Structures are given as structure tokens and as C-alpha cells.
Amino acid sequence: MRAFVFPGQGSQKVGMGTELAAASAAARAVFEEVDDALGQKLSAIMTEGPEDQLTLTENAQPAIMANAIATLRVLEQEFGVSLVDKGDCVAGHSLGEYTALCAVGAFGLADTARLLKLRGRAMQAAVPVGEGAMCALLGADLEKAQALADSAAEGEICQVANDNDPTQVVLSGAKAAIDRAVGLVKDYGIKRGILLPVSAPFHCDMMQPAADAMAEALAATPPGALALPLYANVTASAVSDPAIEQDLLVKQVCGRVRWRESVLAMREAGVAEFVELGGKVLGPMIGRIDGDSSVYSVISMDDLEALAKAL
Incomplete structure (x- = not known):
């Protein structure tokens, strides 16, 4: 097929x-x-x-x-x-x-x-420019990415937007929450977190x-x-x-x-x-x-x- x-x-x-x-x-x-x-x-x-x-x-x-x-x-x-x-x-x-x-x-x-x-x-x-963001998590599976998103949210939106493959997951949400997620990647055994050059936080609430x-x-x-x-x-x-x-x-x-x-x-x-x-x-x-x-x-x-x- x-x-x-x-x-x-x-x-x-x-x-x-x-x-x-x-x-x-x-x-x-x-x-x-x-x-x-x-x-x-x-x-x-x-x-x-x-x-x-x-x-x-x-x-x-x-x-x-x-x-x-x-x-x-x-x-x-x-x-x-x-x-x-x-x-x-x-x-x-x-x-x-x-x-x-x-x-x-x-x-x-x-x-x-x-x-x-x-x-x-x-x-x-x-979403007004600057209020939302996205980041790619390299060396992350869905379980690690979800745990990181939950931790970084702190009452703001921080969600898994793309489950692309076993080594790459993308998060989307409020700018401050996504910045926190990038800063916390090592704590969750994730290799890297990279802010994406996008103008809006796609695929989140x-x-x-x-x-x-x-x-x-x-x-x-x-x-x-x-x-x-x-x-x-x-x-x-x-x-x-x-x-x-x-x-x-x-x-x-x-x-x-x-x-x-x-x-x-x-x-x-x-x-x-x-x-x-x-x-x-x-x-x-x-x-x-x-x-x-x-x-x-x-x-x-x-x-x-x-x-x-x-x-």
C-alpha cells in the first residue's frame, strides 16, 4: 500500500x-x-x-x-x-x-x-504579535514533552502542538510559558529547546x-x-x-x-x-x-x- x-x-x-x-x-x-x-x-x-x-x-x-x-x-x-x-x-x-x-x-x-x-x-x-510563541524540542518524545509543558505552564497555555516524530515535539502557547519551557529542557532529559521563528502560537487553545x-x-x-x-x-x-x-x-x-x-x-x-x-x-x-x-x-x-x- x-x-x-x-x-x-x-x-x-x-x-x-x-x-x-x-x-x-x-x-x-x-x-x-x-x-x-x-x-x-x-x-x-x-x-x-x-x-x-x-x-x-x-x-x-x-x-x-x-x-x-x-x-x-x-x-x-x-x-x-x-x-x-x-x-x-x-x-x-x-x-x-x-x-x-x-x-x-x-x-x-x-x-x-x-x-x-x-x-x-x-x-x-x-493572538497579538508577541503574546504567543512556539518551540521545538529536540531529543524529546511525547511523554517528556508533555511533562515539560505541564511544568512550564504555571497557569498559562503551554501545549503540545506537533508530535512530529520520536525525536521532535513542538510546544505552543503563551510567550512566557514557552520561554520557561526552553529554559527547563535539561531538567526533563531533553537535548535542546529552540524558539521557532513563527508569528503566532499555532495548534493550541x-x-x-x-x-x-x-x-x-x-x-x-x-x-x-x-x-x-x-x-x-x-x-x-x-x-x-x-x-x-x-x-x-x-x-x-x-x-x-x-x-x-x-x-x-x-x-x-x-x-x-x-x-x-x-x-x-x-x-x-x-x-x-x-x-x-x-x-x-x-x-x-x-x-x-x-x-x-x-x-
Whole structure:
């Protein structure tokens, strides 16, 4: 069995998609449709920057999605490889869950771009700049990270935001609590704590205003039928019902990204091969979660050609 997976925020960089757009009309069509849907030249920011504009949450989220869907369209149209024919399930890391839903036809491309633009704006606006923070804990498993978060909270919000792999967990919450957590890492047998360069504390209870905004947006633009099952971030289990997934997307804004558990659940279901489209972030995580699985991370035309031959 094979899973197609899609990266989340942090995988953006200036120049993303440039090679694909130069080589493929299918990729160019994706970038043009996203530009039209958003009423902005997002593709120009992706290609030329400036970097501070690309890293803005409201730009990074649709940009990462557009790059991954362009990669998928090239695979399908230039190399004749159908995700639905070659895949058994999909998953995405945080915003990547929207990309995965687009890939299996639950959302159209334009709607996905608009939803992610709104999601990015809502997440940014939920907490005033400077009041929230996130940190990555290196050399931490979930148990150590949870104990550290509980200790550092001191009445403030300090929660596990991402359970990425057995060696990396991310905390999110109030700035003072996250600073305390970074200062306490050695006491909990954790190798390092690193403050992340993010503008808001994603995937914690401080994001409730953004969850409310997404509930309204998804009520107006609900997901349709999924061509393949999706492993949802907040449950780490397979979903095929669009109504259930709509509710999970709302919960995802404040909820934990259970990526490690999602990968293990896919492996348990029989997935032996993972294909990451549009990034090279999830592949290494998957390798640390389960070294026996086969992983392809695909961003270039050469990567796509190699993948098409392998499939």
C-alpha cells in the first residue's frame, strides 16, 4: 500500500515552483489559477520573494499548497501517474491536510487557496504579535514533552502542538510559558529547546478565534467526496466522510498535529511506501518514525521522473 503525503508550514522557500513552472504547462496552470483565486501574484512572491512576504502565514499556506498541487499535476499530466490509481490513502501536516483534500477532489484548487489564505489570516489575527510563541524540542518524545509543558505552564497555555516524530515535539502557547519551557529542557532529559521563528502560537487553545473563523468558512465551502481515505491530524485515523472531516478541520486549528501517530496508523493499515509531494520535510520524519518504510520526497522534475519510473 502507498500513501501520498503533503508538507506543512516551514517548507516554503523563495524559488519554490520555479523549475516546475518553467518545465510544465500543467504547473503553470496551477499557479495561475491560485493567483486568480486570491487576486494577487502569489506565484511572483514564490519565485522572487521577498522572503518576509513569503513567510507571512497568509502567503506561506496557499503557496505551499500550490507548489504541492503543481507537483501532483505534473506527475499526473506529464508522467501519466494518477494519485487515485497509485495511492491507497493521503495525509498532510497541518495546512497539508487541505492540500491532501484538494489532491483527492474534496476541494477544488481555487477554494483550497481561498480557504488557506483565510486560515492564515485568521491564525495570525487570533493572538497579538508577541503574546504567543512556539518551540521545538529536540531529543524529546511525547511523554517528556508533555511533562515539560505541564511544568512550564504555571497557569498559562503551554501545549503540545506537533508530535512530529520520536525525536521532535513542538510546544505552543503563551510567550512566557514557552520561554520557561526552553529554559527547563535539561531538567526533563531533553537535548535542546529552540524558539521557532513563527508569528503566532499555532495548534493550541489560543487559536480559538481562528477555529471559529474556519468553522464559518467551511460551512460556506464544505469538503465534498474524498476519492481516497485521509488520515486526519487530530485523530490520527482514516476519514472518508466529508461531514466528519469538515468538523475535524475546525478542531485542527487548536488541536495537536498527531503526525507520528498518523504514520504509525498508516503503517498498521498496511502502508509500506510514502510519497511526499512538494517538499522534503515529512520524508525524514517518516524515516525516524519507521525505518522500514520506503519514502520518496519529490520537488523537482528529476524527482518526478525517478518517481514515475519507480511507480
